[in-house]
Amino acid sequence: MINPKDILVLTTSATDGLKIKKYLKPVSSHIVAGTNLFSDFLGGLTDVFGGRSNSYQKQLSSLYNEAIEKIKQSAHEIGANCVIGLSIDMDEISGKGKSMFMLTAVGTAVIIEKDNPSNLSTTQDKLENVGVERINNLRQRKDIIEKTKNKDLTYYNDEIWNFITLNQVDEVFPYILKNYANEIESFQSSFDLNHIFNKSFLSYLDSLEENKKIALIYNSIETETSNRIAVYLSKIIKELNLLDFEKNMNLLKNSDFKKQKIGLKIATYDKPFYSKNDIESLNQTKSFITTNFLERGSFSTKKQLLSSKEKEVWNCECGNNSNEIGEYCGSCNNDIFGFKEIEMKPTEIVKYIEQKIELINEYIE
Known part of the structure; x- marks a missing residue:
């Protein structure tokens, strides 16, 4: 399925060389900005030449x-x-x-035939001419990437965040994680959307192409050695509705149980919308969780005090033995499945997925 970033947007009502298969409905978007957004620029502009300001024009763009x-x-x-x-x-x-x-964008959503993809130009096409602004932009891009790699830009100011966001500089993503590792690891369980780093990082990631940001985030969770950073990235998946069944299945199959737990949590998150194929993927996820997340401890028996009778107990993988059936381990506070009391259990996740499937089926033929 096409990604949002790849949707063609035209100011004309006709599509030269493209055939409209179906008209859907009008779509709109609204951006509201305070006047201080512009007055802050106007208060101290130093780049006004010939009655024009580059900063002001960039903000409007x-x-x-x-x-x-x-x-x-x-x-x-x-x-x-x-x-x-x-x-x-x-x-x-x-x-x-x-x-x-208030900026209002209005247009008509349609489905066009894509028999002739050569009609659609891409940003990778070679140009006959190139403007100085594009050259300067590329120079700045390469400079930011190089300095970030070398830790010359350990922390970003607003200008750099804006640049990498507007220009979708995905190359700096792994280095941002490294440079801000201490700050990310200090975050508590809740995801504070008002935190300056979270706001900037979310905006940056959301600007990237769908496939690119999904690959970056999921691959980083798989390879990240810090569990706190991996969990943080999983929260971004929730905030941006980036559930990807194939990528998440890799986490569920990971040999590291902590990664598997992250995959379980992600299984409860959402996509922007669902189709019939997603119902099949949800069923596959449910089936995998049911089959593979079994007891990690073992059962045994022990003699009761002052009695010859034996009772059943379970032995935890942490080494603590003789735990009462149905109770949490006295040493690591995990249950026999390896989960703490505050964590969502596989059986609960399976029920959640089943409910989601039922709700989707109510709308999809």
């Missing part, structure tokens, strides 16, 4: 790009692969002495 990305996501959610007749307007909303800008 960022808002327009964000509106287009959101309308792509809206079209993607209803199965479209193209948006035609795109129109973007900016209005000022005022009240009680305050004002804000």
Whole structure:
């Protein structure tokens, strides 16, 4: 299925060389920005030449790009692969002495035939001419990548975060994890969306192409030696609705039980939308969990105090023996399946998946 980033967006109502198979419905996106977003720039601009400001223009371009990305996501959610007749307007909303800008993008979501993909140009196409702005952009990109690798840019300021987000600089992803490792490991169980690093990192990841960010995050969870960082990345999967059944199955099959636990948790997360194929994948996930997440401890018996009778107990993999049946280990606080009391158990996850399948079936023919 096409990714949101690959959806074609046209300002015209006609699609030259492309055949529209089906008109779906109008789609829209709205971006609201406070006037301080612009006044902060205007208060201390040093790059105004000929009545123009590069900083101001870049901020406007960022808002327009964000509106287009959101309308792509809206079209993607209803199965479209193209948006035609795109129109973007900016209005000022005022009240009680305050004002804000609202950017509205409107278009029609359609499905086009993709028999002739050569009609669609990509960013990898060679150009006959290239502008100086694109050259400078590429120079800055390479400079940021190189400095990040060498730890010359251990922490990013707002300008760098904005650049790698707008330009989808996926090459710096593993180095961000390394440079910010201490900060990430210090985060508690909850995911604080107001934390400055979380906000910047989420925006950066969300700007990447769908397949790219899924590959980066899941592969990093598999190879990450710090369990706290791996768990943190799994929370990003939840926030961005990046459930991928194939990638998550690799985690469920991992030889490291901690990775398997992360895979179990991810199995309860969501995709932006579901299809018939996803029902099959959900059933496969459910079947795998039911079959493979069995007791990790062993059963045995021991004699009761002051009695010749024996009672059944279980021996924990941590080495603590003679635990009461149904109780948690007195040493590691795990149950016989290897889970702590606060953790979601495989049986609970299976029930959750079953409920999700039922809900999806109510909508899908």
